[in-house]
Amino acid sequence: MSEWQEVTLDSVAIINPTESLRKGQISKKIAMDALQPFTKKPASFSLEEFNGGMKFRNGDKIVARITPCLENGKTAYIDLLDENEVSFGSTEYIVLRERNGISDKQFLYYFSISPIFRDVAILSMTGCSGRQRVQTDVVEKHLFDIPPLPEQKAITAMLSSIDDKIDLLHRQNQTLEAMAGVLFRQRFVEDVQEAWDAKPLNSIANFLNGLACQKIPPKNALDRLPVLKIRELSSGISDSSDWATSDIKSQYIVENGDVIFAWPASLMVKVWDGGKCVLNQHLFKVTSDEFPKWFYLGWCRYHLKEFIAISASHATTMGHIKRGDLDATMVVIPSDSEINAMSEKMVPLLDKQIANAKQIKLLEKLRDTLLPKLMSGEVRLDYD
Incomplete structure (x- = not known):
């Protein structure tokens, strides 16, 4: 070589x-x-x-x-x-x-x-x-x-194959999310039954606001977790993310698969996939003991445009929604049998998205491990 x-x-x-x-x-x-x-x-x-x-x-x-x-x-x-x-x-x-x-x-x-x-x-x-x-x-x-051009091409082939798989999984998740959105709107918005109840959004789920994590710094390098802020919700945990103590109430711990709702400024609703972390203020962790995840996630996503408009109308330096807006936002509640029937369609779609997100993280870790080794020559590739 x-x-x-x-x-x-x-x-x-x-x-x-x-x-x-x-x-x-x-x-x-x-x-x-x-x-x-x-x-x-x-x-x-x-x-x-x-x-x-x-x-x-x-x-x-x-x-x-x-x-x-x-x-x-x-x-x-x-x-x-x-x-x-x-x-x-x-x-x-x-x-x-x-x-x-x-x-x-x-x-x-x-x-x-x-x-x-x-x-x-x-x-x-x-x-x-x-x-x-x-x-x-x-x-x-x-x-x-x-490295010489042939080895450059060999390095590129290995790393780009990983990135291509990551891109494919991202596109699959976009398709799965779109499919879930269509099914949800068709059944619960366009085909509403008169017998169904109407209730405020915050009556079907608990919207837990996060902690002021700057007030709970880690006491040592072992008992700590990264802090989930709006930046991390958008871009993921990074080396520049803050840390907080892990000695907190369990409800403020965010795990993969949790639904997170950013309520100020750039409103967004996401299923978290970035690993265990601490919920910061300005983010809601959305949970429910009564309804399945796909149901309250679907309603949060359906009303997101409305919330963005409400946020933009508030005359503040940082637009946001209030808990009163959650009280005023109505959702329909179908029968238990209807929810169970829809769960057969919606749960596999959401589970596949979560599984894809986990696979993406594994591929990103593999790529990020290989990258410096290939670029430094620590790992060499055969090429023709």
Whole structure:
């Protein structure tokens, strides 16, 4: 097998390649908010007038260069554009493009999310606290050990196969959630029976608000758990997550499969899959001793748009809903036999989503274990 070479980054990657977009041209914009931590593909894009920003095309990598986005792992591989289409995004991106015959486009993505690259980029950051930026000129001239192109492709094949499986499971879960939503609306919204009772949402489930976790710090490194805040609900537990003591009442412990409702600002309802943690204030843990999980989860999701509108109407710096809004939100309660019949359809859909989420976490752990070993040469792959 060929030996790795010590080279500067700009000798294997084109840094911030030149592209052209007319000012005012309607183009796809990939905003910083569309990048999820250590997630290969951007979550979304919008069509907007181009008035400035970094430009890129399919195959390029966009790396956040500002704190805390870089530390949080906001890096993406672009593959959602049409052929020869140019997109744009934040001025706080570094764009990486492969050099033909020297580097593999997907290898550069995995390289850019590895500690080999990230540690150098983070150490190069300068500026005032909270607004530090990567010094691109320092990073592009830094020496890195890079494998030959055939080994790059072998590394890419292994890591991308894992990411492809993760992406497939995410898409399966989106489909399963959509199917559950359709079944729920058809039966309990569009086909309501006159004999069914109507009750407030908070009468079918308990909405437990979390703790002020900054007041319960861990007493030692063993008896502690990560804190689940709105950020973690959206992006998962990370190295920057806070910790709290685990010596608390059990109802404030969040486990995989629990329904979590974020009630201020960016309202969302999710089935948690990020491991054991402590429920922070501004989040509800939703449970019920009377009704199945799919039932109260379905009603929370059905009314989410309404709650978002209520939150936006509140004249506060951080929109939110109140417990009174839960009192005022009505749901219908079918007969026990109807709930049992629907459970036969809904429970398998929810169980499959939870199982897929568990598989995703295992695959992510495998990928994250292999990544630094492959990028450092600790683990070598055979290739033709």
